[in-house]
Amino acid sequence: MxxxxxxxxxxxxxxxxxxxxxxxxxxxxxxxxxxxxxxxxxxxxxxxxxxxxxxxxxxxxxxxxxxxxxxxxxxxxxxxxxxxxxxxxxxxxxxxxxxxxxxxxxxxxxxxxxDNDHFLCHWRDFDAWADGRKQLKMEDFYRLRRQQTGYLMEGEEPAGGRWNHDHANREPPTAELAVLAPDPVSSTLDEIDRDTLEHWLPDGLYGAPPDGTWATTRRKALARLRRFVEQALPAFGDHQDAMVAGAWSLNHALLSHALNLGLLHPREVCDAVEEAYLAGDVPINAAEGFIRQIIGWREYIWGVYRRWMPDYADANVLGADLDVPPAFTGEAATEMRCVEDTVTSIHDHAYAHHIQRLMVLANLATSAGIDPKAFTGWMHASFIDAYEWVMVPNVVGMGTFADGGRMSTKPYISGGAYIDKMSDGYCKPCRFDPKKRVGDDACPFTTLYWDVLDRNRATLGGNHRLNRPYATLDRLKDLEELRERAVEVRHRLATGEL
Ligand SMILES: Cc1cc2nc3c(=O)[nH]c(=O)nc-3n(C[C@H](O)[C@H](O)[C@H](O)COP(=O)(O)OP(=O)(O)OC[C@H]3O[C@@H](n4cnc5c(N)ncnc54)[C@H](O)[C@@H]3O)c2cc1C
Ligand code: SF4
Missing domain, CATH: 3.40.50.620 (HUPs)
Structure with missing residues (x-):
């Protein structure tokens, strides 16, 4: 045998x-x-x-x-x-x-x-594309992969006349999005599921117990793929960057767990999405936006992981050294509504959608100076779809700029006003004011946005994409007060008082 x-x-x-x-x-x-x-x-x-x-x-x-x-x-x-x-x-x-x-x-x-054929592009082919390039731009990789795979191509030209339809994906967030979003598929726990819960898991785990949201078989994964394509995909593009309080899934695919376990192959997921587009069931901005996530982002992430590891996991150019705050781990309550909503979603579903991961968690981690390795470790343990290959580049490169710009040309940081613009139900009921950077009710994101630039001038000051924020920072009249407030915010975050 x-x-x-x-x-x-x-x-x-x-x-x-x-x-x-x-x-x-x-x-x-x-x-x-x-x-x-x-x-x-x-x-x-x-x-x-x-x-x-x-x-x-x-x-x-x-x-x-x-x-x-x-x-x-x-x-x-x-x-x-x-x-x-x-x-x-x-x-x-x-x-x-x-x-x-x-x-x-x-x-x-x-x-x-x-060789692993659970990706459409093997890392050696990614390497061949990357060799000799100064900057590995995801968009360049993605366009090449569109041509090579033929997804959404009309001859030599991209379907719909352009490669990227993100300009059409900017619908403002409203509470209505939550009402319009389809319910996720849920399955009853079967005998194996129940027995696993009782007899196979160690003590000391956290979070809400499994409720049948996540597919434990290929058959269940295929049912979730069908639901996504038929019900959520048509508005996927329009709503993908929105955050709405209390709406954990919106029009997201909820497929990363099944893709990353092998239950689904990226090819069949892209085939299903392309078919829906060709049948006229979904608009090009939805189909293109989603296929870009799979043949672009997902495969790019595996490629850079294989290329840049093992040192990549240790990168920390901003010298961030705070531990993961109790507000994230759920060990302390938080008054920051955006964080509370995101952490509730993680507790209930081991999931937060992409913009919450990026704009709430990673943004605060970068601005507050949370150690990227500790942050990666916490996310790895907490997210349903996390594995080393996918978590490390997403945190070190995309989320926290710990790699100094090998993946992104500038840190993904923003103050509260931008979160307010991209969300519904976060800032209005929050005890903090997204527009304020100093004072007791200043939004921690807004304070720390200016503070992280100030603290890291030696590393970030020369980045031409940050010229404007640095010019504004230099004009701030309340910089001393802001620095004091930032020290207090970081302290309170670390001790679980925020
Ligand atoms: C800080 C941070 C950490 C992340 N950690 C993970 C992780 O551990 N595992 C993981 O699969 N994704 C991770 N992502 C990427 C992305 O947030 C998730 O893939 C997505 O939220 C999964 O939910 P969904 O299937 O509903 O996604 P949707 O947005 O509805 O669907 C897009 C699909 O494209 C793929 N995709 C899109 N972007 C990425 C990406 N950057 N990396 C990998 N796949 C991508 C996923 O398979 C996903 O299912 C992370 C992003 C950030 C900013
Ligand atoms: S005011 Fe600041 S902390 Fe409160 S929800 Fe808005 S962004 Fe989050």
């Missing part, structure tokens, strides 16, 4: 590790590492999804005639070694893991490793 070792984020029979294998001569190894489950304070929905989806996949393979060794072991290496000792397989094969710790482990073992 041969063994195919399937990692927990490769749960698909149509990937390179299992495609074409004969169940009669193939045994499948899946290892649930107890050390990994104990290594962080995971959100219970995240840990549950991973283990339950692995167990469901094991059951699916058994039903298809495979012999499956689903093994609980201290570490992945222990699981592999115990499997080899028990079954003495003729040959073990695995698919290259998306994140580096797994890749390194395989390099140390007697395992044949096949």
């Amino acid at each position: 041969h063994t195919v070792w399937v990692w927990g984020d490769q749960l698909n029979r149509d990937l390179a590790h299992l495609r074409g294998t004969d169940p009669a001569s193939t045994r499948v190894l899946l290892v649930v590492s107890t050390a990994k489950l104990a290594e962080r304070r995971w959100h219970v929905q995240k840990a549950h999804l991973l283990v339950s989806a692995m167990r469901h996949f094991a059951a699916e393979l058994e039903a298809a005639g495979y012999d499956v060794d689903l093994r609980r072991a201290e570490s992945m290496r222990d699981g592999y070694e115990a499997h080899v000792a028990e079954f003495a397989p003729e040959h073990v094969r695995s698919m290259e893991p998306a994140s580096l710790p797994g890749t390194r482990l395989l390099a140390d073992l007697d395992v044949e490793v096949v």
Whole structure:
């Protein structure tokens, strides 16, 4: 018998590790590492999804005639070694893991490793594109990938006459968006789900227990893909940058968890979206906006991760050193409405949508000077779709500018007024005033926006994209007062009083 070792984020029979294998001569190894489950304070929905989806996949393979060794072991290496000792397989094969710790482990073992085909662009092809470029602009990569994949192309030209339709994706946020947004699909927890919750998870997890929002099987993932394309996609573009208090999902896809587990392949997701566009069911700004997220952003993130790691995870050019604040972890209540709404969504669903991750969490982390590594670790444990390969570049590059501009040309920071513009129901009832930078009711985002520029003049002052904010900063009459307020805000954030 041969063994195919399937990692927990490769749960698909149509990937390179299992495609074409004969169940009669193939045994499948899946290892649930107890050390990994104990290594962080995971959100219970995240840990549950991973283990339950692995167990469901094991059951699916058994039903298809495979012999499956689903093994609980201290570490992945222990699981592999115990499997080899028990079954003495003729040959073990695995698919290259998306994140580096797994890749390194395989390099140390007697395992044949096949290329990961869970992405449309392998990292070596990304490298070939990146070699010799000064700046790796996502938009350049994306346009090339549109041409190479043919998605939304009319001959040599982009469908709709332009590559990027973001100009049409700027609908102002209103409470109505929440009413118009379709409900997420929810499934009843089955026997495996319930048993996983009771018997497979360690103590010390946090967050609301699983409620059937996240797909633990491919069948459930396909149902969520259908719901997205039919109900949420038509207005995806219009609403993707909006934040509305109490509306956690809006028109977002809620598919990243299934994509990152392997339950869905990016190709089938893009195919479904393109088909809906060609059938006239969704406008070009929605289809293009979404396909850009998948063949552009998602694959770009994997490419830069593979290219820039391992040093990339340690980058911290702004010398940020605060710990993750209790307001984020839920260990203290917060009066910042935008943070409270985002943290509630994380507690309830192990999820916050992209703009909340970027404009609320990462913005405050950058402005307040939260250590990017600690911030990455907390997000990794808290988000349903987080894995090292995707979390590190999103936090270090896109979110916090810890990489000094290798990914983005300027930090993604803003004061409260911009959050107010992009949201509904946040700033009006908040005890802080988004327009104020000093005083007891000054918005912490607004104070810290100016303060982070002031504190990091040596690193950021030469960035020509920040010329205007620095010119304004130089004209502020209340800079001393602002500095004092910023010290107080950062202190209160760190101690859980904000
Ligand atoms: C600080 C920060 C941390 C993030 N951490 C993660 C993470 O751990 N895992 C993760 O999958 N995404 C991460 N993202 C990217 C993005 O926020 C999520 O992919 C998205 O919110 C997932 O929800 P959705 O499926 O409803 O997304 P939608 O916005 O409705 O759909 C877009 C789809 O495109 C893909 N996508 C879009 N942007 C990215 C991106 N930057 N990186 C990877 N995939 C992308 C996702 O698969 C997503 O399902 C992070 C973004 C930021 C700013
Ligand atoms: S005023 Fe500031 S803290 Fe309050 S919700 Fe608006 S941006 Fe957030």
